Amino acid sequence: MPHTAHGHQHDSQAEILDLDAEVLAEHTSSITAWLPVTAAPVQIVDLGSGTGAGTFALLARFPEAQVTAVDSSADHLHRLREKAREDGRADRVRTVQADLDGQWPDLGEPDLVWASASLHHMADPGGTLRQVHDLLTPGGLFAVVELAGFPRFLPDAAPEYRPGLEQRCHEASERHHATHVPHRGADWGPMLTAAGFALEGERTIAVNIENARSAAVGRYALSSLRRMRGSVTGELSAEDLAALDELLDTDGPRSILRRADLAVRTERAVWAARRPNR
Incomplete structure (x- = not known):
């Protein structure tokens, strides 16, 4: 049996997050360097942490900071803890398994909250933004990072x-996704302002990694296209599906x-918003 999307149940979201x-x-790293922090944060919360990129x-x-990583997946958090243990930073990481569409756990009083590729999954994004506003210490910073769809x-x-x-x-x-994940690609700036934040910075980072011959890029392309196939099956012609399956075999x-012409092209939008001191 060819190794296509149909035969890869083990090709998990966690693997894609690790490759990403x-x-x-x-x-x-360039995004974290850009953040307009007024003082180095001591307590950070990573909302929808996945396997720990952020x-x-x-x-x-x-x-000097401690990070509380919050995710709904026990598998993601297990991987995150293992990585922290392997590189000697386990004492700086706390993990919390929680569904943020439900009751929020006690996340302390962070002075920085980071949410990368997680807000668009929320059932009530406006409510989530208000929760983050109230969670942050006065003067604390909220960083929102979103990818413009699949690379x-x-x-x-x-x-x-x-x-x-591919187009x-x-x-x-x-x-x-316009039907199933309507907030993907949203402009979070006005929503952050409506939730009481002061918007302090916004930027779009173009990702264009040409001549990407590393094995990781090939696996990243394979995993991403496999994941995409699940949402396009009813939308593509039989000829396109057959061609896609050849790429995935x-x-x-x-x-x-086997291709030597792969690149990674996408965009990341970033917003930095502060909870006012008052």
């Missing part, structure tokens, strides 16, 4: 036997892992 962290590490970037940026990996004319396939996959995925001659 590895491939985009430099860009994540947590570890924040630990590196603020060496792109192939040249526009690729694959040669089905040019433009059509993205268009189909966007139609699907790791044993086949057209596997995406």
